[in-house]
Amino acid sequence: MTVLRRLGFEVTSAPNTDSSGLRTADEIAATIGDLRPASASGKPMLKQAVVLLWAIGRARVGHDRLLGWADTVAALTPLLQTHRRNGESRHGRPDYPIAALFHAGLWELPGHTDVPRAHGSTVWTWFTEQAPEGGLPESVYALARRSGTARVRMIDAITSRFFEDFDESGFLTAVGLYDEDVATDEAPPSGDSDQETVSGSIRAASEFDYARLCELVARREKRTYGQRRTRIANDPIRISAAREAVLLRSRGQCENPGCCRPAPDLNDLGRPLLEVDHIVGLADRGRDHPEQMIALCPNCHRVKTSGRTRHELITVLARTAKERHDQWLTGSDHR
Ligand SMILES: [Zn+2]
Incomplete structure (x- = not known):
């Protein structure tokens, strides 16, 4: 925004169609940089990064933005169990990282506002009882799907914040981002191929x-x-x-x-x-x-x-x- 103003553009707020309020790759990257994951062996735990990158990989190939809870658990559990730091728990439950991402505005659980923040059994109980459908906020999903530049900026923000000295290549390969x-950018619909196009x-x-x-x-x-x-x-x-x-x-x-x-x-x-x-x-x-x-x-x-x-x-x-x-x-x- 500041850069646009400096370039002489008048910046007005676009209508906010997204409950998270995130609209640009810049805002998303800043929000990722502000995440405060718990640490294991003195380094950030990977769980929130695993959830976000998995969802960005899904967006890239056009899978549905929102996914039911049972399918979310089935897809994420093996990834969380495999890609973790020493000292990071083995259970692979996605409810804790999803609760944290929800409160950071990086995850949407439509129809729910009462997601518990506390660590411990309240989070687990809430997700088990509610079994919420969820996924990336619309603006994050749209950018991850369509804009290559925004996509790599999100990946870079996540890996810079979480992976530090951890080899990210195996995980990024597993979620289709390496x-x-x-x-x-996502390919435009095929058809026209004349010079104007x-x-x-x-x-x-x-x-x-x-x-x-x-x-x-x-x-x-x-x-x-x-x-x-x-x-x-x-x-x-x-x-x-x-x-x-x-x-x-x-x-x-x-x-x-x-x-x-x-x-x-x-x-x-x-x-x-x-x-x-x-x-x-x-x-x-x-x-x-x-x-x-x-x-x-x-x-x-x-x-x-x-x-x-x-x-x-x-x-x-x-x-x-x-x-x-x-x-x-x-x-x-x-x-
Ligand atoms: Zn030439």
Whole structure:
């Protein structure tokens, strides 16, 4: 909100259709950052993170937002039993983390306002007796389902808050959130594939989203886990976020300044058919970061790979990527 005001937008509140009041990825990430999980072995217990990420994984593939209590227990119990810290209880009951998420505004239990807060048997008894249907609030579900950028920001907020040095890859894989398309928006309905759809499908490019994706990439470049503080080399969340940032910056056009043509088509995910390329290969110590990556049309990508002019082109592309990155971060891209 503050950023929009600074950019000169008049900010008014949208109608609140969501009892939690959460509407933007920013607000959701801030709420996640404020969660106060109990600790086990001096680190945050994972239960609330397991519940949230499971629900985000369900939203991503379009499962119903609300689920009955018996089905919720059946789905979450094995996940909670398997993915936990040393010292975190083995029972795998989802009622305690769901009660905590409900009071934080991150879970909806329609028709219920009297959910107990206290730890202990009151929570268990209440859930057993009420067997409430529940799920993510509407705004959280909609963003997790449709917006790749919002989805990875939620995942990053949860893993930063809860997982610390815990290896999150096994759990994220189990709930369908650890692949290189995780930051990609939901595909639009298939049908039209003419050029108008190509440009129309590209969201209003947002410097704000670009900056947030770059922050996420930089944070996850440093992310480590385990006793040996192993760096995560091939983190699909970082890779996906970096690629999404470059596509956002491209506005669906080849970023080679000698070309600038619109993408020739969309791919099956409804994304502009541009190749997001590392200007300097990772094997040659290039960085997996939008500053050193560029979106190219298939022709220019081919020239960069095999053309006789590739060395000159690479010099131009390296300069262009850095300039465009700086322009987007400072909001001075006014094309
Ligand atoms: Zn091109």
